[in-house]
Amino acid sequence: MDLDIKAKRAIVGGASQGIGYAIARLLAADGVQVAMVARRSEPLDQAVARIHNETGTRTLAIPADIRKASDCERIVDTAAEAFGGIDFLVNNDGAPPLGLIAEFDDVAWDKAVQQNLMSVVRLSRHAIPHMKAAGGGRIVNITALSAIQPIARFGLSVATWAGVIGFAKTLSLEVAADNITVNTICPGRIATGRLAKVFGPDAGKGAPAADAASDADAKLAADLAKQIPLGRVGQPDEIAGLVALLLSGYGGYITGSTMHVDGGRLAGLL
Ligand SMILES: NC(=O)c1ccc[n+]([C@@H]2O[C@H](COP(=O)([O-])OP(=O)(O)OC[C@H]3O[C@@H](n4cnc5c(N)ncnc54)[C@H](OP(=O)(O)O)[C@@H]3O)[C@@H](O)[C@H]2O)c1
Structure with a gap:
């Protein structure tokens, strides 16, 4: 299936390994120019070079910490300047520590909010004007199955990603007229x-x-x-495949959705 996304311009978070790497690799294989983000430069540079060598597509390393407001702005500015615009934003990164939810102090909560929620808010806010200028765009957030089926000790992620789901649904209503879609994927165990x-x-x-x-x-x-x-x-490619579909024209009528990719693990109807 030709996804017809060649030469589009994407930012992919947490792309030096795991799910983010699989997303960046699949997009680059489809001809999408990909700006790849992670904190540690060395593994990021290696990942960027590996994908470029494998696909021949332009890839760009942006070392940054998405918990920092200034880094979120720099990520979008750097990618937009290098590629001449932005069409796709894939919010995917690490996650806060595990532990009993009532025992985390304000510092831990603040870090979790910056990492899981504010990064998505800020990166989306900075990327949307570029998407509008391009005549449309796509935002995909990677959260976790635990955001819709909570697990004890995952509370920092559950609470902050529930916020991301609310943010994404609301944003999808507000940018639909600009031909921008916003969706959230909840992976099970990958x-x-x-x-x-x-x-x-x-x-x-x-x-x-x-x-x-x-x-x-x-x-x-x-x-x-x-x-x-x-x-x-699951395999990382099984998340990447859905991301690629959502970014393509085939995913153009899907917005405001929260999708679980979990091998059937969600204990519920939706
Ligand atoms: N694997 C699973 O079973 C699973 C299931 C459900 C949900 N998820 C979620 O999916 C996302 C990706 O998971 P994964 O398994 O691929 O994780 P992973 O293998 O640990 O990779 C995380 C990536 O995010 C980067 N990263 C972490 N913190 C960052 C920060 N503050 N700023 C910028 N980059 C950061 C890491 O690089 P640096 O460390 O160099 O920054 C790395 O590239 C996570 O949010 C995870 O919670 C995973």
């Missing part, structure tokens, strides 16, 4: 380095995030698979 960080034996202790396929990761994926109707964890 095979990235983050799985071990969140569900592994050392969960919460800051285990390194990397796309490793170690025996421990394979065992963890097998254990998690038992709780998933499709009997396996």
Whole structure:
């Protein structure tokens, strides 16, 4: 299927590894120029070079911390200047720590709000004028299944991403007339380095995030698979594929939607 998104211009957050990397790679393979964001320069530069070498498409590294207001502005300005505009914004990044929701102090809450909610608010606000100038655009937010089916100890993410879902739905109403769509994807358990960080034996202790396929990761994926109707964890490409569809003309009539991609794990009708 030709998605007909060649030469469009995208910003993809958290793109040095995991889900963001898979999104950037798939978009670049379809000819989209991609500005890739992460904090650590070295893995980001390597990811950018790998995708460029593989696809031949223009890719750009923007090292930045999306928790900072000034970095959000710089991300959009840098991408718009390099590419001559912005058509797509994919908000995807790390997440705040796990723990009992009532025990986090104001500092932890503030960091979580900056990371999960304000980054989406700021990046969208800065990107929308460029999308309007281009005659339309697409915003896709990556949150988590826990935002619609909360899990104990995930409270910082649940609360802030619930805010993102409310923001996205409202924004979708306000920018529809400008031919800009806004949607939110809620992944279930996806095979990235983050799985071990969140569900592994050392969960919460800051285990390194990397796309490793170690025996421990394979065992963890097998254990998690038992709780998933499709009997396996998802692959990053299975999130990236939906993102690409939403960005393409085939996704043009979808806006204000919240979609779970979870192997059937959501315990509900919608
Ligand atoms: N994997 C899953 O099972 C799963 C399930 C549901 C939801 N999700 C959500 O989907 C998103 C991506 O998950 P993933 O598994 O791909 O995570 P990951 O492998 O840990 O990758 C996270 C990416 O975000 C970047 N990042 C983190 N904090 C950042 C910040 N403050 N500013 C800029 N970049 C930042 C990281 O690079 P640096 O560290 O260099 O900044 C990295 O590129 C996360 O929000 C996660 O919570 C994941």
